[in-house]
Amino acid sequence: MTRGRAEDPDHVVELLWREGAAEPRPGLSLDRIVRAGVELADAEGLAGLSMRKVAERLGFTTMSLYRHVPGRDQLIDLMCDEVAGETAGGSAAAGDGWRARLEACARAGWELRRRHPWLAEVRGGRHVPGPNIIARYEQMLSTVTDTGLTPAEVIAVVGLVGRFVDSEALLLVEAAETERRSGVSEEEWWGGRDTLFERLYGYPTLTRLWEQGGFDRPEDPFEFGLARLLDGIELLIRQRYESRDETGGCVVCGAPVDQPAAGRPRAYCSASCRQRAYRRRTAGQD
Amino acid sequence: MTRGRAEDPDHVVELLWREGAAEPRPGLSLDRIVRAGVELADAEGLAGLSMRKVAERLGFTTMSLYRHVPGRDQLIDLMCDEVAGETAGGSAAAGDGWRARLEACARAGWELRRRHPWLAEVRGGRHVPGPNIIARYEQMLSTVTDTGLTPAEVIAVVGLVGRFVDSEALLLVEAAETERRSGVSEEEWWGGRDTLFERLYGYPTLTRLWEQGGFDRPEDPFEFGLARLLDGIELLIRQRYESRDETGGCVVCGAPVDQPAAGRPRAYCSASCRQRAYRRRTAGQD
C-alpha cells in the first residue's frame, strides 16, 4: 500500500482519495494516524507535531507510521484535507449576491482556522490538494464567477482572500502559541519591555498614536481587513460592470474577441460565454 | 557581554542598538555573525540557516557564536533589523498624497523581500523590533495619519498592508525554495500531476476557469492585491472624510469629544488635534 515512496506525489493523491481503502481493522490505519495528527496539532501546534508523538499517542513505534504514510509532509497534506471536510463551507444562501457569498466563504475559512490553528502554520509549496480542499476552492471560485471579472481575476480574488484569511489566522496562532509556551501573556510581555519603549520617543507618529490610545483599543484585524478587501474587490467588479460594453475583449471572460463585433453592443469570445452572459442576465444576480 | 541569557529580551534590545559596541577587532563580532547569517539565509532560506553553518562560514566553531548572540531566534531578530536598514524606505515625495506614499512603502517592503526572501519566512510572535524596523514602521504609519482615520484605523491599515506584503512574498519564496531543493520547476511539477487533474472534472467552475485559460495567464498576485487593498482603504478614507462633520467624535482622531461642540461645525478632542487639522488643511494634502 505504500509502494510509492515519499518522492511520488501520485501516491499522496491515492491516499487523499483513500484508494485501496481496506475496511476498518484493528491496528494502525491511515485514518487513525491522520486523526491522531489532527488532535496533536490542535493541542500543540504544527511545530509540536512529530512522528514520534503521533505514534506514541496511538501506542505504536515511530516507524510503524511509515507503513501507512510516506512521511511527515504528506501526513500534513492529509490532515489539511481531513479538517477541510468538517463543514460544508459557506453559510450564505444561493440567492445572495457575490459579496455575501464570498464573505461567507472567508468566514468559514476563518472559523476552520480557529478550530485548527495549525492550518495557518502549514508552509511550503506544492501541497497536493485533496477532495475536500478542492471542493472548498471550487465553492469559493463560484462565488465570483458571475461578476463580470475575467477568469484570471476570479482566481486572483479567491487567492487574495484566501491568503488574507491565512495571514490573519497566523497572527493569532503565533501569539497564542508563544503565550502557551512561555506562560507569559502578550500584554504582560510587552508591558515589561521598558527598555524598548524608552527608545520609541523620537518617533513622533508612533508616540502620537500611542498617546491617542490607538494601541489600547485596536481594530479587529480580521474584520477590518476583510471589509477593506471586499470593498476593493467590489470597486473592481463595479468597474468591470460599468465598462462591460466598451471593452474590446469578451464581456464575460475578457479574452480577445476574434472579429470585433462592430455595431453590436456586446462582444463574446465564444458561444459558451454568450450563453453564460444570457443565463447571468436572466438569473438576475448582481 | 552576553551576561543576559537567551531568556532576557532586554539583552536583545541592547544588542539591536549595539550597546557596549567594541571597536572592530580581529576575531568574531556581532556584526560579522549577523552579516554571515544574512548571506546564508539569502542563499539557502531560513530553514537552511543553522548555527553550525553560520559558524562554518566564519571559520569558527558552532559554540563560539553563543559568546555574541544569545541564540538562533535572537540572531534572526538581529538579521531582520540589519536588512531593514538597507534602504531608507519609500521613494515617494512628501508632497504626494497618502496613497502614493503608502504604495511606495508597500513596494519598498516588497523589494526588500525580493532581496532577502527569508524575511517573509520569519515566524513566531514577540520579535523585538530594532531601530531600523521601527523607523520603517514609523514611516509607514506617517503615510496615513493625516487622512482622517482614527489612530486604531491607522494602525490597522499599516498592519494590513504589511501582512499582505509578507503573505505575497511568502508565496514566491516557498515556490522558489521548493524549486531549488527539488530541481523541478513549478510548471513541470504540476504538469506531471495527471492523476490529480483527472479528479478535477466534475468541479464545473474550476474546469471552466481552466478551459478559459485563467490559470495560464494569471494576474500578478502582488499588483492585483495591492490595487484592491488600496482601493478598499481609499473608500474608508473617503467615508471618513465625507462624514467628518457629522460624527460626534473628534474629527482628527475619532476619540470622544468632551463637550459636543454645539453649533460649531468641527469637533476636536484636544488642542493638538485641532492644530493637526489646521496644518492638514493648509498643507492641502488629500
Next chain:
DNA sequence: AAGTTCTGTTTATGGCGTACACACGGTGTA
C-alpha cells in the same frame, strides 16, 4: 504446505539547538 505480502519493530544515521566544562590570553590588582 509453501511462498508471498502486509504490518510493525529494531537499529542506526545525520541533522539540529544549545548546556556545560574547559583552555588560553590579556588586564587589573596585590
Next chain:
DNA sequence: TACACCGTGTGTACGCCATAAACAGAACTT
C-alpha cells in the same frame, strides 16, 4: 612580579527530530 579574573573560543555531550534499512511474525494465496 605574581596572581586572580574575565573575555573569548573550543570540545564534548544531550535530547530532539525525520527517516533509511534490515528484520520478524502474521495473514493470505496458491
